[in-house]
Amino acid sequence: xxxxxxxxxxxxxxxxxxxxxxxxxxxxxxxxxxxxxxxxxxxxxxxxxxxxxxxxxxxxxxxxxxxxxxxxxxxxxxxxxxxxxxxxxxxxxxxxxxxxxxxxxxxxxxxxxxxxxxxxxxxxxxxxxxxxxxxxxxxxxxxxxxxxxxxxxxxxxxxxxxxxxxxxxxxxxxxxxxxxxxxxxxxxxxxxxxxxxxxxxxxxxxxxxxxxxxxxxxxxxxxxxxxxxxxxxxxxxxxxxxxxxxxxxxxxxxxxxxxxxxxxxxxxxxxxxxxxxxxxxxxxxxxxxxxxxxxxxxxxxxxxxxxxxxxxxxxxxxxxxxxxxxxxxxxxxxxxxxxxxxxxxxxxxxxxxxxxxxxxxxxxxxxxxxxxxxxxxxxxxxxxxxxxxxxxxxx
Amino acid sequence: xxxxxxxxxxxxxxxxxxxxxxxxxxxxxxxxxxxxxxxxxxxxxxxxxxxxxxxxxxxxxxxxxxxxxxxxxxxxxxxxxxxxxxxxxxxxxxxxxxxxxxxxxxxxxxxxxxxxxxxxxxxxxxxxxxxxxxxxxxxxxxxxxxxxxxxxxxxxxxxxxxxxxxxxxxxxxxxxxxxxxxxxxxxxxxxxxxxxxxxxxxxxxxxxxxxxxxxxxxxxxxxxxxxxxxxxxxxxxxxxxxxxxxxxxxx
Numbered sequence: 001x002x003x004x005x006x007x008x009x010x011x012x013x014x015x016x017x018x019x020x021x022x023x024x025x026x027x028x029x030x031x032x033x034x035x036x037x038x039x040x041x042x043x044x045x046x047x048x049x050x051x052x053x054x055x056x057x058x059x060x061x062x063x064x065x066x067x068x069x070x071x072x073x074x075x076x077x078x079x080x081x082x083x084x085x086x087x088x089x090x091x092x093x094x095x096x097x098x099x100x101x102x103x104x105x106x107x108x109x110x111x112x113x114x115x116x117x118x119x120x121x122x123x124x125x126x127x128x129x130x131x132x133x134x135x136x137x138x139x140x141x142x143x144x145x146x147x148x149x150x151x152x153x154x155x156x157x158x159x160x161x162x163x164x165x166x167x168x169x170x171x172x173x174x175x176x177x178x179x180x181x182x183x184x185x186x187x188x189x190x191x192x193x194x195x196x197x198x199x200x201x202x203x204x205x206x207x208x209x210x211x212x213x214x215x216x217x218x219x220x221x222x223x224x225x226x227x228x229x230x231x232x233x234x235x236x237x238x239x240x241x242x243x244x245x246x247x248x249x250x251x252x253x254x255x256x257x258x259x260x261x262x263x264x265x266x267x268x269x270x271x272x273x274x275x276x277x278x279x280x281x282x283x284x285x286x287x288x289x290x291x292x293x294x295x296x297x298x299x300x301x302x303x304x305x306x307x308x309x310x311x312x313x314x315x316x317x318x319x320x321x322x323x324x325x326x327x328x329x330x331x332x333x334x335x336x337x338x339x340x341x342x343x344x345x346x347x348x349x350x351x352x353x354x355x356x357x358x359x360x361x362x363x364x365x366x367x368x369x370x371x372x373x374x375x376x377x378x379x380x381x382x383x384x385x386x387x388x389x390x391x392x393x394x395x
Numbered sequence: 396x397x398x399x400x401x402x403x404x405x406x407x408x409x410x411x412x413x414x415x416x417x418x419x420x421x422x423x424x425x426x427x428x429x430x431x432x433x434x435x436x437x438x439x440x441x442x443x444x445x446x447x448x449x450x451x452x453x454x455x456x457x458x459x460x461x462x463x464x465x466x467x468x469x470x471x472x473x474x475x476x477x478x479x480x481x482x483x484x485x486x487x488x489x490x491x492x493x494x495x496x497x498x499x500x501x502x503x504x505x506x507x508x509x510x511x512x513x514x515x516x517x518x519x520x521x522x523x524x525x526x527x528x529x530x531x532x533x534x535x536x537x538x539x540x541x542x543x544x545x546x547x548x549x550x551x552x553x554x555x556x557x558x559x560x561x562x563x564x565x566x567x568x569x570x571x572x573x574x575x576x577x578x579x580x581x582x583x584x585x586x587x588x589x590x591x592x593x594x595x596x597x598x599x600x601x602x603x604x605x606x607x608x609x610x611x612x613x614x615x616x617x618x619x620x621x622x623x624x625x626x627x628x629x630x631x632x633x634x635x636x637x638x639x640x641x642x643x644x645x646x
Contacts (some may be wrong), residue, residue, distance in 0.1 A: 007502055
């Protein structure tokens, strides 16, 4: 009977395609928008991933990595003086403008790192040598900068090319593979001292101190010691934690990625904007699929009535409707995810728009599609359960 | 084949059925008494709205009678005492239906349409379709088993509906205007099929019809009017079809 149910469904090509189209639309919109949102939130923590260090120390009131209050240069020494700290290095992080040889201006995310240890340098270099960062005017740019900082449209920056940051020469000595910044500008690494030269002077210039614990001491313990002895705010850099994000009470030692994402969720309209689109996907998908499936059931009512008269139980008819609803659900979900994957391929190749799909996104979308299919089937089941088999004799 | 315990496929006494409540209550069947004998073709005739459809719906177990009905026995089973699940199963096993508008599913092939009663009983799809093709051959459509209903004429569709009613070898076949859409020749072919079915002593055919061209095939004709059986004619060699029925039923 279930095979016949599927034949009945596939035989009504118009309604079948309409149902699948509604569910494809819902799946694509919910999965794609959720993944773009997650990608955007991931970009907010790009500096933490591109400047790897187990511990970040910032001014006491700082909540997120893209908005730091400057510290005194002497704070590096204060952090180093904490017993449980193995090493500590200064970090400058700020947005600057680059003037290209053709006169164009571009925004960059300038990172200044300790020249001696090169702590905070990019993890993966595509070209060049990290040590060359110590050469005069040397900078390392990321793969986005290769395209953005080119003299000519469509061209590429190569090692040895130059540009100006605040009227001072910068010479590219390396190219790094990085995560794109939230601001959209390419990352440019240089030494801390040179970063201060590129930047208009302020009383305090140190953005953060990166550090690591001594062997045998946990990162959390080290952060606790730093906070206790310096009065600065220490954060772990482990990566976004869902449990920490959703915890009712923030832990005493927090992860900087999680607090950064939480700050954007709390203080910007980004989640509401994406959330509305996801809800629209759900509502439109539900409306199209419920309306179309109900209409499909109504059109087949005399056949369902005949089946009931011939001895098919209400349970059998309900199973037929559920099979039909969930089959179009699975097909729509599959095609919707296929389109999302196509979008992801393009987004990841171009490195924008942001795209990051945690496992929970397709799972959650699947649950929502099942919910939509269940709602659609329930409408039909409600009609079928009220169906009197005698109606077939009434024409 | 063993002889059935009762000679009746259906036996009804004191059957009443009303629809609606209060002042809008409509008494459709009034103290109906009727027998459908095994081995017979019984025809139920009468004007539109006289209660024929309601009566066959109750006999088919698709509609419940009013309480107080004295006897409602179908194939030796008091169907008033059956639960909804039991009566559904009873219908699936014992009753074949031919609907006025055929009710063939347009997206299924003829073989699939005909196999439905077997599938409802849990027979495997392959076996059910094999049996369906055999029965389609019996009604002269063996070579069209893969066609769709909309590729057939009205008469051919009716033959498919008959094949569907016969495929699970039910003991009682209930037909609602089976020849209404057929020309005289096709109507005769269909009736010969029913005669073959009724020839088996443990089966019966109950036909609701307005078509006086087929009255001659009946063993018994019951006339209804205003919710009552008003006349019953047993027809055999010694009791030929009354003149008044040769040109239509009495109102």
